[in-house]
Amino acid sequence: MGGTHGTETTAGPVLGPVSPEETGATGEAGGNPEAMAAVTRAVRAVLPANAVVSDRIELRTYECDGLAHYRVTPALVVLPQTTEQLAAVVRACAEHGVPFVARGSGTGLSGGALPRADGVLVVTSRMRTIHEIRPADQRAVVDPGVLNLDVTHAATPTGYYYAPDPSSQQICSIGGNLAENSGGAHCLKYGFTTNHVLGAEFVTPQGEVVQLGGLAPDAPGYDLLGAVVGSEGTLGIATRAVVKLTRLPQEVRTLLAGFASTDDAGAATSAIIGAGIVPAAIEMMDALAIEAAEAATHCDYPAGAGAVLVVELDGPAVEVEHEFAQVERTCREHGAFALRVATDATERALIWKGRKSAFAAVGRISPDYIVQDGVIPRTALPGVLRAIAELSASSGVRVANVFHAGDGNLHPLVLFDDAVEGAGKAAEEVSGAILDLCIGSGGSITGEHGVGIDKAAYMPKMFSDEDLDTMQLVRCAFDPDGIANPGKVFPTPRLCGEVPGKKRGAPHPLVAAGKAEAF
Amino acid sequence: MTALGTDLGAARSALTSACGDVADATEADAVDGVQPALVARPASTPEVAEVLRAAAAHGLAVVPRGRGTKLTWGRPPERADLVVDLSRLAAVLDHAAGDLIVEAQAGTPLADVQRTVAAAGQRLALDGTVEGATVGGTLATNASGPSRVGVGTARDLLIGVTVVRADGVVARAGGRVVKNVAGYDLGKLVIGSFGTLAVVTEAVFRLHPLPAARRVVTAPFDRPEEAQRLVQQVVQAQVVPSAVEVDWPAGGPGSVSVLLEGIEAGVEGRTATTRQLLGPDAAASPDPPAGWARYPWADGPGRPTALKATFALSGLARVLATARSAAADAGTAIDLRGSGGAGVLYGALPADADAAAVAAVVERLRAVCTRAGGALVVLDAPPQVEAAVDTWGPVPALDLMRRVKERFDPERRLAPGRFVGGL
Ligand SMILES: Cc1cc2nc3c(=O)[nH]c(=O)nc-3n(C[C@@H](O)[C@@H](O)[C@H](O)COP(=O)(O)OP(=O)(O)OC[C@H]3O[C@@H](n4cnc5c(N)ncnc54)[C@H](O)[C@@H]3O)c2cc1C
Ligand SMILES: Cc1cc2nc3c(=O)[nH]c(=O)nc-3n(C[C@H](O)[C@H](O)[C@H](O)COP(=O)(O)OP(=O)(O)OC[C@H]3O[C@@H](n4cnc5c(N)ncnc54)[C@H](O)[C@@H]3O)c2cc1C
Numbered sequence: 048m049g050g051t052h053g054t055e056t057t058a059g060p061v062l063g064p065v066s067p068e069e070t071g072a073t074g075e076a077g078g079n080p081e082a083m084a085a086v087t088r089a090v091r092a093v094l095p096a097n098a099v100v101s102d103r104i105e106l107r108t109y110e111c112d113g114l115a116h117y118r119v120t121p122a123l124v125v126l127p128q129t130t131e132q133l134a135a136v137v138r139a140c141a142e143h144g145v146p147f148v149a150r151g152s153g154t155g156l157s158g159g160a161l162p163r164a165d166g167v168l169v170v171t172s173r174m175r176t177i178h179e180i181r182p183a184d185q186r187a188v189v190d191p192g193v194l195n196l197d198v199t200h201a202a203t204p205t206g207y208y209y210a211p212d213p214s215s216q217q218i219c220s221i222g223g224n225l226a227e228n229s230g231g232a233h234c235l236k237y238g239f240t241t242n243h244v245l246g247a248e249f250v251t252p253q254g255e256v257v258q259l260g261g262l263a264p265d266a267p268g269y270d271l272l273g274a275v276v277g278s279e280g281t282l283g284i285a286t287r288a289v290v291k292l293t294r295l296p297q298e299v300r301t302l303l304a305g306f307a308s309t310d311d312a313g314a315a316t317s318a319i320i321g322a323g324i325v326p327a328a329i330e331m332m333d334a335l336a337i338e339a340a341e342a343a344t345h346c347d348y349p350a351g352a353g354a355v356l357v358v359e360l361d362g363p364a365v366e367v368e369h370e371f372a373q374v375e376r377t378c379r380e381h382g383a384f385a386l387r388v389a390t391d392a393t394e395r396a397l398i399w400k401g402r403k404s405a406f407a408a409v410g411r412i413s414p415d416y417i418v419q420d421g422v423i424p425r426t427a428l429p430g431v432l433r434a435i436a437e438l439s440a441s442s443g444v445r446v447a448n449v450f451h452a453g454d455g456n457l458h459p460l461v462l463f464d465d466a467v468e469g470a471g472k473a474a475e476e477v478s479g480a481i482l483d484l485c486i487g488s489g490g491s492i493t494g495e496h497g498v499g500i501d502k503a504a505y506m507p508k509m510f511s512d513e514d515l516d517t518m519q520l521v522r523c524a525f526d527p528d529g530i531a532n533p534g535k536v537f538p539t540p541r542l543c544g545e546v547p548g549k550k551r552g553a554p555h556p557l558v559a560a561g562k563a564e565a566f
Numbered sequence: 567m568t569a570l571g572t573d574l575g576a577a578r579s580a581l582t583s584a585c586g587d588v589a590d591a592t593e594a595d596a597v598d599g600v601q602p603a604l605v606a607r608p609a610s611t612p613e614v615a616e617v618l619r620a621a622a623a624h625g626l627a628v629v630p631r632g633r634g635t636k637l638t639w640g641r642p643p644e645r646a647d648l649v650v651d652l653s654r655l656a657a658v659l660d661h662a663a664g665d666l667i668v669e670a671q672a673g674t675p676l677a678d679v680q681r682t683v684a685a686a687g688q689r690l691a692l693d694g695t696v697e698g699a700t701v702g703g704t705l706a707t708n709a710s711g712p713s714r715v716g717v718g719t720a721r722d723l724l725i726g727v728t729v730v731r732a733d734g735v736v737a738r739a740g741g742r743v744v745k746n747v748a749g750y751d752l753g754k755l756v757i758g759s760f761g762t763l764a765v766v767t768e769a770v771f772r773l774h775p776l777p778a779a780r781r782v783v784t785a786p787f788d789r790p791e792e793a794q795r796l797v798q799q800v801v802q803a804q805v806v807p808s809a810v811e812v813d814w815p816a817g818g819p820g821s822v823s824v825l826l827e828g829i830e831a832g833v834e835g836r837t838a839t840t841r842q843l844l845g846p847d848a849a850a851s852p853d854p855p856a857g858w859a860r861y862p863w864a865d866g867p868g869r870p871t872a873l874k875a876t877f878a879l880s881g882l883a884r885v886l887a888t889a890r891s892a893a894a895d896a897g898t899a900i901d902l903r904g905s906g907g908a909g910v911l912y913g914a915l916p917a918d919a920d921a922a923a924v925a926a927v928v929e930r931l932r933a934v935c936t937r938a939g940g941a942l943v944v945l946d947a948p949p950q951v952e953a954a955v956d957t958w959g960p961v962p963a964l965d966l967m968r969r970v971k972e973r974f975d976p977e978r979r980l981a982p983g984r985f986v987g988g989l
Contacts, residue, residue, distance in 0.1 A: 264876060369831055510738070
């Protein structure tokens with residue numbers, strides 16, 4: 048997608064208490080050669096030759112996802128074309144106790160689709176059929192590898208679109224979106240992936256194919272789909288999704304407003320929301336982010352602005368017009384010194400260009416950077432931004448701020464030059480401290496990029512042992528052998544054991560050796 | 567059968583030291599015909615935890631209760647020793663108006679939450695379909711009303727939850743911010759679980775601004791195809807309805823009602839457009855029609871059979887037609903009402919309807935709903951009917967659900983047997 052993101056420039060790690068390598072989260076190469084050989088044989092028996100990759104050189108091309116700092120060469124890569132093939136692969140893994148990792152487009156920014164050295168990477172890129180566009184039902188039925196934007200393209204002629212719009216929407220897959228519960232600039236008004244996925248065909252870690260939800264809402268029984276969405280591939284693999292289609296709005300209007308400071312822009316944001324307006328999006332960029340975007344895209348943002356807001360309203364024309372006037376007024380009242388309005392698609396694209404290219408653009412002003420993703424309550428914005436500025440000043444590490452201001456989802460870009468001794472470590476420390484600020488303000492360690500391998504070590508800062516244990520109950524119900532994307536999301540490897548009350552036999556060797564907690 | 571037997575005294579004293587308010591259950595505490603021995607009224611999350619730990623130690627089967635307004639929903643529990651009554655957890659803990667969130671204890675009546683947030687011009691967009699319903703009961707039954715077309719249901723509004731597990735462990739998931747993807751979304755599992763997975767003690771919801779203006783446009787229909795045509799006219803247009811309700815009382819003509827909300831100038835224009843879409847007989851009114859946000863069984867005598875039908879939108883006509891003809895063929899009558907614009911309809915069969923007649927309606931309607939990508943559930947029914955029908959119908963992925971239940975409640979002590987597949 049023409050580099051709108053710092054995936055090649057290293058999006059570095061956030062230092063946690065334990066590095067993934069030390070937890071064994073990615074497995075050891077050649078760990079269990081017999082099992083791997085058995086899985087390879089089984090897989091070759093059901094998949095065409097060109098759908099199985101075992102050549103070392105070729106395997107290396109799969110070694111990372113969008114978080115390129117972590118690299119692990121998988122033991123085997125498979126590219127199934129059908130649910131049956133995919134389920135057969137998973138069954139083979141289950142039979143031989145081999146871990147598997149699902150991958151869609153590999154754009155994830157938390158290392159969720161990082162391979163296991165001792166496991167199989169299951170890539171859905173050959174499952175790209177849009178099965179049905181059903182405008183009368185406001186649904187689409189699609190394969191997991193279908194690209195997000197392709198759903199919208201297919202639906203638009205019927206007057207509909209697929210609302211969740213991660214910035215990566217040209218390349219990321221619906222399966223990856225489902226697994227990450229992805230958001231986008233417009234989720235302020237329209238919600239996240241979880242609000243737009245109604246059903247899924249799903250392969251459990253035992254290789255069973257089950258239906259979760261469907262075309263209709265409120266399927267009876269536990270909402271397993273609700274638990275699967277956002278589970279980052281740790282509960283199984285989605286092989287088909289039923290998604291909600293949203294009617295295209297009658298009118299869309301976009302405003303770019305320049306402010307002297309992020310405080311002013313933040314106050315304007317609060318005032319807009321406080322007035323009862325629900326914009327489709329409110330995005331903010333600070334001076335450093337503007338500088339970068341300007342250098343990269345010549346987006347012509349107001350000169351001298353300490354912050355810009357991009358506010359988009361959509362909906363019925365009369366409402367949009369009325370509320371747009373209110374937004375303009377509110378921005379002026381809060382010190383906006385420059386306003387630019389887009390009323391057609393071209394002008395709108397120009398305003399969004401600067402915002403959407405912000406991550407990659409930072410490459411223009413810094414050789415390396417970390418993309419952070421944290422959430423704070425919106426009202427905590429001014430305080431947290433000041434605290435980030437103080438962190439930056441005291442550490443000498445520059446931080447560019449780009450974020451979804453409407454819902455308090457921050458994307459600080461922590462800049463550093465890896466060629467400078469210690470710079471990477473200093474950046475990691477600032478990045479980690481920003482997460483602490485988010486947690487301290489009652490927020491979250493991730494708003495949309497997921498926990499993956501990158502933030503697993505931060506989970507105990509946000510959740511108690513009991514909370515994590517309880518999540519683990521779900522994990523154990525789906526994946527008692529822990530072979531679905533193990534090492535991601537949760538900090539400590541845990542063994543499920545038998546259902547309590549049915550315990551029997553000697554403790555697992557890992558438990559006996561003190562390497563895992565029985566659960 | 568109760569597990570209590572001889573050690574009722576021991577259980578009672580353990581519960582009493584867990585929470586001051588423990589009493590012998592009376593007939594009024596029966597859970598859908600199953601008589602519990604004790605009722606505990608803990609006043610905080612830690613007290614609920616203590617109570618559940620004591621219940622675990624004594625092997626008591628537990629049924630959580632909000633205000634007991636939907637306690638007959640689902641199957642009767644196989645056993646119920648202890649009712650954990652949450653009516654003392656009735657506080658709105660925090661309303662952060664600037665962040666558009668509210669945090670409330672599970673026993674808080676929805677109406678109290680609405681009153682608190684309305685003071686700041688906001689609302690929790692969950693319809694109180696039954697008077698007195700609590701936050702916890704609404705979540706556990708996944709109750710919803712007309713506004714689901716515009717803003718969705720509990721699963722779209724709940725952003726954080728505190729639960730107490732069967733073993734007394736307190737766990738939280740989600741948080742206090744709308745955008746958050748850290749960890750599994752346990753809230754989703756609890757919604758609609760009928761108290762069989764865990765006891766909800768606190769919930770955090772996202773809020774929406776109260777609209778400045780609202781109008782309802784209503785048009786009559788007499789044939790199911792006409793109802794579907796009207797609903798499609800509205801949902802395929804760009805009028806952004808907050809609700810699209812279909813009401814088809816037994817015997818009478820039906821109506822489609824469309825709720826439009828927003829600023830005055832906008833609502834006015836969309837009302838005019840919607841009237842055009844719905845044809846010459848459409849009329850606009852500032853207030854919703856009678857029965858709005860009430861289930862079709864709400865006003866009938868006795869304990870009617872309550873059905874919930876779900877389907878892909880294009881199945882609306884078939885569901886309406888099948889319900890009415892199946893009822894007529896079985897010698898009974900059905901009132902239908904619900905969110906036609908979301909693929910959800912509720913049906914009420916008279917309290918005195920013959921069990922075989924109800925079973926026949928359920929079977930035919932279930933077949934049609936299933937073909938339309940949905941399901942048919944018998945929410946509530948008189949005991950003789952409940953015994954004669956399959957409450958939940960076939961449920962895909964049941965084995966996986968059973969495994970979830972086994973992990974959360976391995977001893978099957980939380981409302982055993984209430985839920986799908988005898989969970
Ligand atoms: C005589 C009678 C007539 C009724 N008529 C109607 C009617 O016409 N229409 C209608 O819709 N409803 C009817 N109801 C049910 C209704 O009043 C409710 O639907 C209400 O919304 C449920 O809320 P509640 O808080 O009272 O929950 P409760 O009824 O107390 O509980 C409902 C379910 O949720 C579970 N639960 C409650 N709180 C929690 C918690 N904190 N954690 C976990 N699980 C919990 C319970 O175990 C139970 O399974 C009737 C009830 C009665 C007794
Ligand atoms: C430039 C850029 C901008 C981005 N902007 C946003 C944004 O605005 N909002 C946002 O939310 N994210 C954003 N992201 C992150 C990323 O694009 C999303 O997380 C996306 O959903 C990942 O999709 P993918 O197909 O690339 O998944 P992958 O990276 O391949 O996988 C992501 C996770 O999903 C699992 N997974 C993949 N497919 C399946 C499946 N079928 N079943 C089960 N699990 C599966 C994997 O195991 C992994 O844990 C951005 C990334 C980039 C590079």
